[in-house]
Amino acid sequence: MTEPTRIPVRGTDPYDVLVGRGLTGAIRDALGPGVRKLLIIHQPTLAVRAEALREELAGSVEVLLAEVPDGESAKRVEVAAFCWQVLGQADFTRSDAVLGFGGGAVTDLAGFVAATWLRGVALVQVPTTVLGMVDAAVGGKTGINTAEGKNLVGAFYHPKAVVADLEHLDGLPRNEILAGFAEVAKCGFIAVPEILDLIEADADRVTDPTAPEFRRVIELSIGLKADVVSEDFKEAGRREILNYGHTLGHAIEHAERYQWRHGAAVSVGMVYAAELARLAGRLGDAAVDRHRSVLGSLGLPMEYPLGRWNSLLATMRRDKKARGSMLRFIVLDAIAKPTVLQGPEDALLFAAYQEIAS
Missing domain, CATH: 3.40.50.1970 (Rossmann fold)
Structure with a gap:
């Protein structure tokens, strides 16, 4: 060993x-x-x-x-x-x-x-x-x-x-590794920009399990989660930031009867959260574009069918992150600056969805 x-x-x-x-x-x-x-x-x-x-x-x-x-x-x-x-x-x-x-x-x-x-x-x-x-x-x-x-x-x-x-x-199929990298990229967006820098520098190398860059981003991601859960074990505060992309992502998984990989659904969910933050006046265009370029370089999906919105919204209202009938989304004010968007209007939610709809 x-x-x-x-x-x-x-x-x-x-x-x-x-x-x-x-x-x-x-x-x-x-x-x-x-x-x-x-x-x-x-x-x-x-x-x-x-x-x-x-x-x-x-x-x-x-x-x-x-x-x-x-x-x-x-x-x-x-x-x-x-x-x-x-x-x-x-x-x-x-x-x-x-x-x-x-x-x-x-x-x-x-x-x-x-x-x-x-x-x-x-x-x-x-x-x-x-x-x-x-x-x-x-x-x-x-x-x-x-x-x-x-x-x-x-x-x-x-x-x-x-x-x-x-x-x-070492023997894992490449699509399985890439799907897992949605959570790695999430850590970059919410707190550790070095992860995004490494992905942008060479997406192929950073997703190679034998490369030192791979181990580096894995350790950075685990380190972030360890710090967050050490501070907030039962998700009473800061741990919520780890749900970035997960509100819509979990709804997509449910809609697809869990035939979609978790990372694929979270990838769509992060782009949605970025568009939601942009339309709410919190996040700039460059940061939204960076979501698309990073996730696109990993071969992850960023769209979902327009006609599925009503069922997705109903599922999100049952999500454990909701408070009563009030939806809560983790969004960004900037890269590595997560915050909560609470109770956004349905019209804003749908407008953001139209930005990712296929």
Whole structure:
């Protein structure tokens, strides 16, 4: 194991996000000596790697595997119940642990399962996608979806550690890496302009998992999220800025029955938020254009059909970020200057949507 970068998440239950290569030993260290049994929750495409991880860890702990569906299909109460059944039949106690091994949907599910089994057992997250590393696995948000929307059922729950082993990204399809980079770009727009500079300098190199620029933007993104959630674990204040692009993005995911990648939906949502801020007189044309150039260089979508607006608006009104019937959007006053736009008029919302409509 090479020495990883340690990014601390502070608070009442502090932990580290470890970034590097060949970090199986870090997983063992994170579990500690008291864990007797471990459930690895993984998606089908990672079955071979999950079995290899089981064998590497088996000397010090009894390891079980639970295979769950790919993508958002994993985030259903029926799948969580399957995981609870595995834990119950294997007599897992509060001294045992759950490990999320996969993309953001799997880490969301694994965190929810760990938070709810016996009112909380140890959790280690091992994200295997860009999205999982920079967003879903960090910060303690866990959840499942319902027919009414995304992540409406969940819990805030700290892991013991997040182990971001970049080796898991080496064979990832390029479209999967690019979709994850929507969240990386988001960090650039809301707080860390260096990320945008690196993308603009060479989008191909910065999205190559073997390049130092790639590791740099991953660590910058994780560092931002760690700082934000350390200050505001339960989204009572500053953590809201991490929702940039997500209000419309989640509505698009719901409209597409989660067949769109999360990053693709958030990309459209960020361009929408930029246009909304521009029409509200908050954001200049150059900053809006920069959204389009950065996201376009990553091959991410920036449009959505005009005729879907009414259903999207209805879904946004049910979003957990709303306050009663009042919609709230994270927008920018400038690059790296996020703020809240509360209760915009429907006419303004639709005018902004027309700017991204196809």
